[in-house]
Amino acid sequence: MSSEETIIQIxxxxxxxxxYEIDGEESAETIVCFALVESVEDGVKRRDVRPMCAEGKLIEFADEAENFVRVEELAEFEEEEDEDEDEEVEE
Incomplete structure (x- = not known):
């Protein structure tokens, strides 16, 4: 990311x-909060909303993980998992 980042709001x-994708399978971690982050790179300011997850006693940006795929509502993710399980049973 940029050399300068400031969390404006949580x-x-x-x-x-x-x-996240782990060994070809998707796994979900609870997002603790969304952070409005202002970054400055080469004199250009930018604001983004970024997800943050708890990692032990730390709270880290989820989108910095190599295997990060997307942010999704929990209900949608669980619904997709149920559909995948139903397809496996039918085969």
């Missing part, structure tokens, strides 16, 4: 997960 993220 908002709760109830019901949202960060989806």
């Amino acid at each position: 908002m709760p993220a109830t019901g949202w997960v960060a989806v």
Whole structure:
């Protein structure tokens, strides 16, 4: 990312997960909060909303992980998992 980042605001993220790919399978981690982050790179300011997850006692940006795929509502993610399981049973 940029050399300068500042968290401007933090908002709760109830019901949202960060989806990661692990060994070809998707796994979800609860997002603790969304952060409005201002970054400055080469004199250009930019603001982004970024997901944050708890990692032990630390809270880290979820989108910095190599295997990060997307942010999704928990209900949607669980629904997709149920559909995948149903397809496996039918085969």
